[in-house]
Amino acid sequence: MNRGSFFSIEQLTASEIEAILDTAELFEQNPNRRLLEGKVVATLFFEPSTRTRLSFETAVNRLGGRVIGFSDAKNSSSVKGETLKDTIQMVSGYADLIVMRHNLEGAALYASEVSRIPIINAGDGANQHPSQTMLDLYSIRKTQGKLTDLKVTMVGDLKYGRTVHSLIEGLSHYRPSFAFVAPKQLELPREYVEYCEEHGIPAEYYHELTPEVIGASDIVYMTRLQRERFLDEEDYEAVKDTFVLDCNLLQQAKPSMRILHPLPRVNEIAQEVDDTPNAYYFRQAVNGMFVREALICRALGIEVKE
Numbered sequence: 001m002n003r004g005s006f007f008s009i010e011q012l013t014a015s016e017i018e019a020i021l022d023t024a025e026l027f028e029q030n031p032n033r034r035l036l037e038g039k040v041v042a043t044l045f046f047e048p049s050t051r052t053r054l055s056f057e058t059a060v061n062r063l064g065g066r067v068i069g070f071s072d073a074k075n076s077s078s079v080k081g082e083t084l085k086d087t088i089q090m091v092s093g094y095a096d097l098i099v100m101r102h103n104l105e106g107a108a109l110y111a112s113e114v115s116r117i118p119i120i121n122a123g124d125g126a127n128q129h130p131s132q133t134m135l136d137l138y139s140i141r142k143t144q145g146k147l148t149d150l151k152v153t154m155v156g157d158l159k160y161g162r163t164v165h166s167l168i169e170g171l172s173h174y175r176p177s178f179a180f181v182a183p184k185q186l187e188l189p190r191e192y193v194e195y196c197e198e199h200g201i202p203a204e205y206y207h208e209l210t211p212e213v214i215g216a217s218d219i220v221y222m223t224r225l226q227r228e229r230f231l232d233e234e235d236y237e238a239v240k241d242t243f244v245l246d247c248n249l250l251q252q253a254k255p256s257m258r259i260l261h262p263l264p265r266v267n268e269i270a271q272e273v274d275d276t277p278n279a280y281y282f283r284q285a286v287n288g289m290f291v292r293e294a295l296i297c298r299a300l301g302i303e304v305k306e
């Protein structure tokens with residue numbers, strides 16, 4: 001396995017997380033640094049993406065590197081039956097780094113085992129989205145001034161939402177307490193309930209989103225229902241509009257509380273919320289570019305100075 005690969009948030013210690021966030025702060029101060037001169041980054045997106053792919057590609061451009069890749073698996077030879085292993089081995093010969101999104105859980109770990117160059121996981125099925133977690137942590141630290149001792153409420157599709165799964169693990173270093181709000185069909189998987197128990201993380205579980213739950217939160221992390229992962233469209237239709245965060249639900253919100261969402265939003269946050277001081281999700285997406293600049297440099301062993 002290549003040492004620079006980043007397939008799971010669990011690979012990082014607290015001090016490694018903080019070092020990456022510190023580097024991302026340097027990129028926020030000055031995003032344009034020619035640190036990737038002569039480097040080629042391949043973005044292989046077997047699943048759709050707007051933010052993750054474009055922020056990675058913008059990061060490469062701002063660092064003076066070049067991008068190759070595909071944004072739709074239909075335009076790749078995987079439709080002709082080429083295996084992931086063969087694709088990765090080929091691209092390893094063309095590029096210096098691969099950023100990959102795939103529908104299969106564990107695909108990024110597998111790719112990192114067969115690749116000669118580092119792999120960054122840009123989302124693997126319902127499993128992990130570790131670069132998203134790093135930008136979520138960056139956004140939490142930036143808005144709350146710290147990562148420790150925060151009450152984080154996660155809302156929506158906690159079953160299939162890979163950003164939720166990664167963020168639970170990422171925050172586990174920082175004495176969080178969680179409230180998990182989900183329809184019964186989309187509750188947090190047992191393994192993450194056990195993870196909280198094993199790590200001594202206080203957790204409350206709800207099937208209803210109320211002003212009281214929001215009022216107790218430092219961060220409200222909204223998520224989209226992952227329609228593409230439902231086996232049956234009827235099951236999706238049954239739960240699709242269960243939680244809609246609107247201004248009524250924010251009545252008891254702390255002034256410092258911030259609403260995050262990995263985006264895309266469907267209708268789980270009413271548009272009226274966008275203009276409240278609690279809304280942070282669009283800025284959160286911008287933060288992704290600085291964090292991904294830091295992650296690319298880490299993967300390639302490039303030192304970033306003030």
Ligand code: CP
Pocket residue numbers: 048049050051052053123132262263264
């Ligand atoms: N947050 C996120 O992964 O968004 P995209 O699917 O648009 O990349």
